[in-house]
Amino acid sequence: xxxxxxxxxxxxxxxxxxxxxxxxxxxxxxxxxxxxxxxxxxxxxxxxxxxxxxxxxxxxxxxxxxxxxxxxxxxxxxxxxxxxxxxxxxxxxxxxxxxxxxxxxxxxxxxxxxxxxxxxxxxxxxxxxxxxxxxxxxxxxxxxxxx
Amino acid sequence: xxxxxxxxxxxxxxxxxxxxxxxxxxxxxxxxxxxxxxxxxxxxxxxxxxxxxxxxxxxxxxxxxxxxxxxxxxxxxxxxxxxxxxxxxxxxxxxxxxxxxxx
Numbered sequence: 001x002x003x004x005x006x007x008x009x010x011x012x013x014x015x016x017x018x019x020x021x022x023x024x025x026x027x028x029x030x031x032x033x034x035x036x037x038x039x040x041x042x043x044x045x046x047x048x049x050x051x052x053x054x055x056x057x058x059x060x061x062x063x064x065x066x067x068x069x070x071x072x073x074x075x076x077x078x079x080x081x082x083x084x085x086x087x088x089x090x091x092x093x094x095x096x097x098x099x100x101x102x103x104x105x106x107x108x109x110x111x112x113x114x115x116x117x118x119x120x121x122x123x124x125x126x127x128x129x130x131x132x133x134x135x136x137x138x139x140x141x142x143x144x145x146x147x
Numbered sequence: 148x149x150x151x152x153x154x155x156x157x158x159x160x161x162x163x164x165x166x167x168x169x170x171x172x173x174x175x176x177x178x179x180x181x182x183x184x185x186x187x188x189x190x191x192x193x194x195x196x197x198x199x200x201x202x203x204x205x206x207x208x209x210x211x212x213x214x215x216x217x218x219x220x221x222x223x224x225x226x227x228x229x230x231x232x233x234x235x236x237x238x239x240x241x242x243x244x245x246x247x248x249x250x
Contacts, residue, residue: 029192029238032209069213088211092177096211104203106162106221112213114175 032095037087037122040095044085045124045131053078053132058123060136067115067140074123075108076132083126084109090119115140152245156231163225163249165196167233168217175210189239191216197232198222225249 031043041050059073074084084107085098096113107125115121118139125132154167169191176188194206203222222231232246 032192032207091211092175093209093211095209097206097208099204099206102203104198104201104223106223108221110217110219112217114173114211114213 031098033093034095035093037089037094040087041124044095044098045126048126048129048131050124050131050133053125053134056123056125056132056134058121058134058136060121060138062137063139063141064115065141067117067142069112070115070138070140071110071112072121072123073108073110074125074134076125078107078125078127078132080127081105081107081125082128085124085126086113087122087124088113088115088119089122090117091115152233152235152243154231154233154245154247156247156249158225158227158249161224161226163198163222163229163231164219165222165231165247166217166219167245168215169233169235169243169245170215171235171237173210173212173214173216189237189241191235191237193236194218195234196220196222197230197234198225199230200232 031040034040034043055078056076060070064070072086081101083098083100086096087094088096097111099109101107115138121136121138123134152167152169156163156165171191172189174186174189178186180186188210190210191208194208195202196204204220227249229249230246231249232244234244236242
């Protein structure tokens, strides 16, 4: 059977996308299984400068009575936000959630996380050329990982 | 057992405030049951939020998002009649979705 150039290119393309897809999925789960904050930061924001910012409003309780349900709100005035990530330093896997936004998203997200013990919580707001960070310390009286 | 996503949406001007709750165990894979057996990890890995079939937000989650995840989110340029939909997929391949039409 003679293979035309078009067929060959087509199969090459299929092969490439097949090879690309799982590696992307793998990358996402790998960063979630990282066990220290620095590894998460390196993986998520390779090379981008990270600076502390007052323009991020990270709201958490100061003392969380129940570590299984800690409400977190991240909002910001920064424009051009590409993603918002939340890291809990002392959790076995610090990266908790990463939200990828579009131009139709308002950078204002509330959700709830589990915390194993008292920890620093970081909100990271990524724009095209910089990462902004806000941190809060949260005290946990009952851990949420069911130990 | 695909459970139903509870979703609410409210328009305030052109911003849609969307809240949803997904009944899901969000097991970390580190807990043990009464017999000392490890309960396998089962947690939502990806969330996709659509407005009229266009992706507005995607989220990657780890197992440390609380059980029965709740999320509140705001969408720009929204109007009455827009359909807001949320899809979720967990690490065991189970999925679910919910949608609401803005009024």
